[in-house]
Amino acid sequence: MRRTPRETQDSARTISRRGLILGGGQLAFATLLALRMRYVQVDQADEFRLLAEENRVKFDLLPPARGRIFDRNGKVVAENEPTYRITIKREDAGNVADVIARLGQLVELDEDDLNRALAEMERTPPFFPVTIADRVSWKDISRVAVNAPALPGITTEVGLSRFYPRRDLFAHVAGYVGPVSDRDLKRYEDPPPILRIPRFQIGKVGVEAKLEETLRGTAGTKQVEVNAVGRVMRELGRREGEAGADVQLTLDADLQEYVKARLGEESASVVVMDVEKGDLLAIASAPSYDPNKFVRGISVADYSLLRDNNHRPLASKTVQDAYPPGSTFKMVTALAAMDAGLVAPDETVWCPGHLDVGGRKFHCWKRAGHGHVNLEQSLRESCDVYYYELALKVGIERIAQMARRLGLGESHDVPMSAVTSGLVPDKAWKLRERGADWVIGDSVNASIGQGFVLASPMQLAVMTARLATGRSVTPRLIKRIDGIETPSQGGVDLGLNPNHLLQLKRAMFAVSNNRRGTAYGSRIIADEMRMAGKTGTSQVRNITAAERARGVTSNADLPWERRDHALFVDFAPWDNPRIAVSVVVEHGGGGSTAAAPIARDVTLQALYNGDPPLEAYPTKDRRRIAAQQERFAKERKAREAELASRA
Structure with a gap:
């Protein structure tokens, strides 16, 4: 049907209007697209450039050099080797x-x-x-x-990998490092990225672990270009990390070496302490182990040998183990009694060889008894009954208070693993831990360092240093960090009566220098170096009434693990103390025969800062000491030659 001119005109107007709307829409879309392109290419150019770089550039961490460890004289204890x-x-x-x-x-x-x-x-x-x-x-x-x-x-x-040039000499102190394990990572809520570096080593035990943050250092970074599948194409730059801080111990490597050699095959421990500053000059557990084996990944066979050894070479006996202190605790009981005004130095007690308390017989080590003894005689000859009587007067609360005052029963702050607090028991402790009331027999046992009382060799050295000085001497193991001296631990006055301390010092002097003293055989002859000490023997088994009736079995006739522990503590020179020493020989028998000779030799070595003259020893010991010095000198020369060959 043919359209009229009017209809044709209306249709043309409609088409023109629609074309205008469509064209306007296209123009608006093109304008928006242009604005978006400008925004992306100009305004957001930096952001997209960064995203592109992050896809192309990768940052890797570079492990820092670990801080080294030295002895007090600058000898290397732990270093890094290529x-x-x-x-x-x-x-x-x-x-x-x-x-x-x-x-x-x-x-x-x-x-x-x-x-x-x-x-x-x-x-x-x-x-x-x-x-x-x-x-x-x-x-x-x-x-x-x-x-x-x-x-x-x-x-x-x-x-770089960790290396311990002196092998077993500082194993229990310095510890060792090893690869980061899942167990290590679980210690952190958000593990530091540096721990993710392949084969990165961190401290596992000892100073290496306790000062990990100090020794570790700060990681560096390496900037590399990678392709789409992650392959490194080239290195763009790097920033080296910051090495860890060097740590200097208070220990003397030469003295430590002597102590280790002197202990030989014993299962034993020695602590040597400077009583002025609290510096630990030697702290050795025997037997020991080579920490380098752990760094490299110890074999199952080697680890089994260490784990199954009944002398426990992996244990840091000086701080980790706690023993009944035996008669070395008697100074605590005596000082508690004097401090309470309950005993005078010249007051005597009758020792018939035992004391009946609450229907039970508590024996003295000397079956026939010591007769009448005063304070000095009781320490000199280690009479037990004297201290049983003091315990009945003083009570456990005063004894425990004095023990803590002298440094027992607390975990001293040294950067070593598993530092024990030992045990100073009292009434509240027994009720809380054992659910039982304290009885008088517990006090009697505690008075001679038996029963529940436990102390580590470290704590015994601290106790001895405080008796020698009257100050709250505290052990210090770290001398400097990156050349900066750590605070001295000489302590402050304990407020103890100087006359009481003098009486105890004289009694301890008699232990080593009076012919009737239990340590007279291990005395020092040199007048200016004479020591004051105390023997101790702690039982590890119960002695039955039947055994006492037929005669107590000698330690020599018992299996090794059933023999008594042998202990000795001393300070020297007795009238102007410089060092304190504690020795524990596990299952060594008697303190006078097993521990005192070691303590005397170590004390002289520390005082003379090397081999002492033979004239400092009793005549009977000089031939043995001369042979010992010659043998140790050869071993020392061989060790130094080995160290020099690696330098």
Whole structure:
């Protein structure tokens, strides 16, 4: 049907209007698109450039050099040594089995390490380097380098690893490091990124663990360019990390070495302490172990030998173990009684060889008894009954209070692992821990360092130092950190009566220098070096009435693990104390025969700062000491030669 002119005109107007609307819409869309493009390309250019860089640039952490550990004279205790390893990249190697076979002709490959490396290659990208041999020698590295064209994909690398040049000498103090484990990571709510570095080492025990943050240092960074699949294309830059702080111990390596040699095959411990500053000059547990084996990854066989040894070489006996202090505790009981005004130094007690308390007979070590004894005689000859009588007068609360005042029953703040607080019992402790009331027999036992009382060799050294000075001397193990001196631990006056302390010192002097003293056989002859000490013997088994009736079995006739512990404490010179010493010989028998000779020899070595003259010893000991000095000198020379060869 033919349209009229009017209809044609109306249709044209409609089409023009729609075209205008459509064109306007297209223009608006084009304008918005242009504005968006400007916003993205100009206004957000920096942000998108950063995102692109993050996809292209990768930051890796660089492990810092660990701080070193030295003795008080600057001798190295722990250091870092370069270690060499051989890595392989699967994509560059081609036929991996063939390359490994050729490598095996040049370098001895450990089968376990090889199997571990092959398993790691299966689960990592082909361009990822995998360690195939670690801690290889420089000669091995040289052979690999010379034959590099025949070993595609093989690369040699160098890094730093911890090394303890004096091996077992400081193992229980310095401790050791090892690779970061899942257990280590669980200690942190948010583990530091540095702990994620492959094969990164951290302190596991001892000073290495306690001062981990100080020794660790700060990681550096390496900026590398990677492609879409993560392969490193080139290094763009790096910032080296900050090495950890160096730590200087208060220990004397020469004295520590002497103590270790003097203990020999005993299961024993020694602590030597400077009574003026509290510095620990030697702190040794025997037997010991080589911490380097743990750094490298100790074998099952080697660990089993350490774990199953009944002398417990892994235990840091000086701070970790607590023993009944035996008669070395008698000074605590005596001082508590004098401080309470309940006994005078010249007051005597009758010792018939036992004391009946509450229907039970408490025996003196001397079956026939000591007769009438005063304070000095009781310590000199170690009469037990004298202290049983004091316990009945003084009571456990005063005894416990004095023990704590002298440093027992507290965990001293030294950076070593598993530092025990020992045990100073009282009525509240027994009710809380044992659910029973304190009885008078408990006080009698405690008065001679038996029953519930426990103390570590460290605590016994602290007690002796405080008796020698009358001050709250506290042990110090760290002398300097990065050259900055740590505060002295000489302590303040304990407020004890000087006359009471003098009486105790004289009594302890008699122990070592009176012919009737229990340690007279281990006396020091040199007048200016004479020591004051106290023997101790702590029982590890009960002696039945039947055994007492037929005669107590000698320690020599008992199995080793059933023999008594032997203890000795001393300070010297007795009239102007410089050092305090404590010795514990596990299952050594008597303190006078097993512990006192060791303590005397160590004391002289510390006082003379080296081998003392033979004239300082009793005549009967001089031949033995001369032979000992000669033997130790040879061992020391061999050790120094070994250290020099590594330098």
